[in-house]
Amino acid sequence: MSLYKFARAVVAIIFFPLFRIQIIGKKNxxxxxPVIICSNHISNLxxxxxxxxxxxxxxxMAKGELFEKPFLGKLLLAIRAFPVKRGLKDRNALRKGLQILENGETLGLFPEGTRSKNGELGEPLAGAGFFALRSxxxxxPCAIIGPYKPGKKLTVIYGEPMDMEAYRAAKSSAKDAAEAIMSEIKILKEKHNS
Structure with a gap:
C-alpha cells in the first residue's frame, strides 16, 4: 500500500465520524x-x-514554504502534493499540473488561492482557468459546506462536470474561465446551503 493510500485511510477513519461528513454527487x-476538482477553500483541512x-x-498544489521544512516537504511529496510559489507565475508548478493532467490523473485546485476567513466565496485567481483552458x-466543481467542528455535519458536494469547450473556442481569458468555475461552486453552495 502506498503512503498516499495509507494516509487517506487513516484520515478517513478519523474525519468521517468526527465531522459527520456527508458526500453528495460523488458519481459526478x-x-x-484527466479531471480537475475545483473547490471553495474554508479551512486548512x-x-x-x-x-x-x-x-x-x-x-x-501546496504553498512552497511548506516544502522548505525537511520532514514535512518529504511527506507532502509522498502524498501527491507539489509546491507552488504563491503570488508569482510559477512555471514549474504550471508545467507539473499540466503533466499530471496529460497523464490522465486528477488535479485538486482551490481557485481562490487562499482560505476564506468568513466562509464566503472569494475572487478566483486565474490558475484554475489556466488549467481548464490548457487541458x-x-x-x-466542488463545494464544502459546514463548520469544521466535531459533531457538526460537514457536507462535500461534487457538481456535474463543466463543459469548457465554448471557453476554449472563444479563446477566453484564464480569469474568465476561473470566474465561470467559481460561479458553479457558488450555485452548488447556495443549492445545498438552504
Whole structure:
C-alpha cells in the first residue's frame, strides 16, 4: 500500500465520524481520464477532506514554504502534493499540473488561492482557468459546506462536470474561465446551503 493510500485511510477513519461528513454527487467525478476538482477553500483541512471524499486519488498544489521544512516537504511529496510559489507565475508548478493532467490523473485546485476567513466565496485567481483552458480535463466543481467542528455535519458536494469547450473556442481569458468555475461552486453552495 502506498503512503498516499495509507494516509487517506487513516484520515478517513478519523474525519468521517468526527465531522459527520456527508458526500453528495460523488458519481459526478469521472472514473477515467484527466479531471480537475475545483473547490471553495474554508479551512486548512479542505485538501484532506476532498482527498478522502473523492473517488479518485488527487494531486494538490501546496504553498512552497511548506516544502522548505525537511520532514514535512518529504511527506507532502509522498502524498501527491507539489509546491507552488504563491503570488508569482510559477512555471514549474504550471508545467507539473499540466503533466499530471496529460497523464490522465486528477488535479485538486482551490481557485481562490487562499482560505476564506468568513466562509464566503472569494475572487478566483486565474490558475484554475489556466488549467481548464490548457487541458482537456473534465472540470468538476466542488463545494464544502459546514463548520469544521466535531459533531457538526460537514457536507462535500461534487457538481456535474463543466463543459469548457465554448471557453476554449472563444479563446477566453484564464480569469474568465476561473470566474465561470467559481460561479458553479457558488450555485452548488447556495443549492445545498438552504
Amino acid at each position: 467525478v469521472p472514473k477515467e481520464g 479542505d485538501p484532506p477532506v476532498v482527498g478522502i471524499t473523492s473517488p479518485r486519488d488527487i494531486f494538490f 482537456n480535463a473534465a472540470i468538476v
